[in-house]
Amino acid sequence: MHEMAIMQGILEIAEGEAEKHGAGRINVIKLRIGEFRGVVRDALEFAFEALRQGTKAEQAALEIETVPLRASCPNCSERNIPLNDFSLLCRDCGSILTIVAGREMEIEYLDLE
Amino acid sequence: MHQVTLETGIMEANEQLASHNRELYDAQGISVINLMSAPGAGKTSVLEKTIQRMKDDYRLGVIEGDLMTTMDADRISALGVPAYQITTGTVCHLDARMVHNALHNFDIGGIELLFIENVGNLVCPAEFNLGEHLKIMVYSVVEGAEKPRKYPVMFHESAVVLLNKVDLLPYSGVSLEELQRNVLAVNPEAIIFPVSCRTGEGFDAWTEWLRGWIDARRSAITRAGNAASGN
Ligand SMILES: Nc1nc2c(ncn2[C@@H]2O[C@H](COP(=O)(O)OP(=O)(O)OP(=O)(O)O)[C@@H](O)[C@H]2O)c(=O)[nH]1
Ligand SMILES: [Mg+2]
Ligand SMILES: [Zn+2]
Numbered sequence: 001m002h003e004m005a006i007m008q009g010i011l012e013i014a015e016g017e018a019e020k021h022g023a024g025r026i027n028v029i030k031l032r033i034g035e036f037r038g039v040v041r042d043a044l045e046f047a048f049e050a051l052r053q054g055t056k057a058e059q060a061a062l063e064i065e066t067v068p069l070r071a072s073c074p075n076c077s078e079r080n081i082p083l084n085d086f087s088l089l090c091r092d093c094g095s096i097l098t099i100v101a102g103r104e105m106e107i108e109y110l111d112l113e
Numbered sequence: 114m115h116q117v118t119l120e121t122g123i124m125e126a127n128e129q130l131a132s133h134n135r136e137l138y139d140a141q142g143i144s145v146i147n148l149m150s151a152p153g154a155g156k157t158s159v160l161e162k163t164i165q166r167m168k169d170d171y172r173l174g175v176i177e178g179d180l181m182t183t184m185d186a187d188r189i190s191a192l193g194v195p196a197y198q199i200t201t202g203t204v205c206h207l208d209a210r211m212v213h214n215a216l217h218n219f220d221i222g223g224i225e226l227l228f229i230e231n232v233g234n235l236v237c238p239a240e241f242n243l244g245e246h247l248k249i250m251v252y253s254v255v256e257g258a259e260k261p262r263k264y265p266v267m268f269h270e271s272a273v274v275l276l277n278k279v280d281l282l283p284y285s286g287v288s289l290e291e292l293q294r295n296v297l298a299v300n301p302e303a304i305i306f307p308v309s310c311r312t313g314e315g316f317d318a319w320t321e322w323l324r325g326w327i328d329a330r331r332s333a334i335t336r337a338g339n340a341a342s343g344n
Contacts, residue, residue: 006123009124009126017119037266038239038267039240085262086299088299105240106122108118108119112116113115
C-alpha cells in the first residue's frame with residue numbers, strides 16, 4: 001500500500017499549489033498514471049478517501065487517467081506500438097523497444113477555487 | 114474556478130531527497146546498492162553469502178529495512194560488518210527520507226560498498242529511489258516463471274536480477290529458461306545470475322561481476338578525485 005505515501009505526496013503538492021494561487025479549495029485533481037508503474041488505481045482512490053479529510057481537497061474530485069504502455073522500435077519504422085504483455089522486445093525483429101508512454105506519474109492539472 | 118497545469122512529477126519530493134543522498138555518497142566515495150525482493154526471496158541470505166566472500170577485500174556496510182525487528186541487522190553484525198536497522202512500522206518500502214535519516218545515525222565514513230536491503234515487497238520499493246548507484250533484485254525461482262510478466266516494474270528497474278533458490282528447481286517444476294525469458298522480456302538489458310544460498314551455486318559468477326563493478330567505480334572515483342584536486 002505505497003499508494004498511501006504517494007497520495008500524501010499528491011495532496012502536499014496540491015495544497016502547496018492552492019496556497020500559491022490563494023485558492024481556498026481544490027475542485028479537481030487530475031492525475032496521469034502510466035500502466036507500467038507499480039500503482040494500483042483502486043488503492044490510490046482508497047488512499048484519497050482516507051487522506052482528504054481536513055485538506056483543501058476535501059470536496060475535490062479525483063480523476064485518474066491510466067496511460068497505456070506504448071513503445072517504438074529503433075529498427076522497424078513502427079513508432080507507436082501498443083504493448084499488452086509488457087514485452088519490450090519487438091515482435092517483428094527482436095530489437096529492444098524504446099518506451100514512449102506508460103511510465104507517467106504526474107499531476108496534469110488542478111482545478112482551484 | 115481556474116485550472117492550474119502542473120509539471121511536477123508526483124515523486125518529485127522523493128527524487129530530490131534521493132539526489133541529495135547521492136551527493137552524500139559521492140562526496141565520500143561510497144558505492145550504494147538497493148537490494149529489493151518479495152518477502153523471503155533471500156535478500157539477507159544473499160547478503161550474508163556475498164559478505165563472506167568479499168569482506169576481506171572491501172570495506173562493507175549494510176542498512177536493513179524491515180517492518181519490525183532488528184533480526185536482519187543482527188544477522189549482518191554477526192559477520193563483523195557494520196549494520197543499521199531501519200524499522201518502518203507499517204510502511205511497505207524504504208524512501209529517500211528514511212535512508213537520509215539513517216545516515217545521521219549510522220556512520221558510513223570509510224565504507225566503500227553500502228548495501229541497503231529494502232522491505233520485502235514485490236511492488237512498492239521499485240517506485241522509490243534512495244539515491245543508490247545500482248538496483249538489484251532477488252527473485253525466488255519457486256515463485257514461478259510468470260511473475261516477471263505479472264509484476265514487471267521491479268524487474269524492469271533492476272540492473273541485476275539474482276534468481277535465487279535454484280537448488281529447489283527440481284522440486285518446483287519451474288523452468289529456469291522460461292523464467293529468464295520472461296525477465297528479459299520486461300527488462301531486455303537485465304544481467305541475470307541464477308544462484309543458491311543453500312549450495313553456493315552461482316556465487317562465483319555473481320561476486321566476480323560485483324567485484325568488477327565496484328573496481329570500475331573505484332577507479333572512476335579516483336579519477337574524479339584527481340581531477341578535482343588538479344592532479
Ligand atoms: N532452499 C533455499 N532456501 C533459501 C535460499 N536462500 C534463502 N533461503 C531461505 O529462505 C528464507 C528467507 O530468506 P531470507 O534471506 O531471510 O529472505 P529475505 O528476502 O531477506 O526476507 P525478508 O527480509 O523477510 O523479506 C530463509 O529460511 C532462508 O534460509 C536458497 O538459495 N535455497
Ligand atoms: Mg531480510
Ligand atoms: Zn522491430
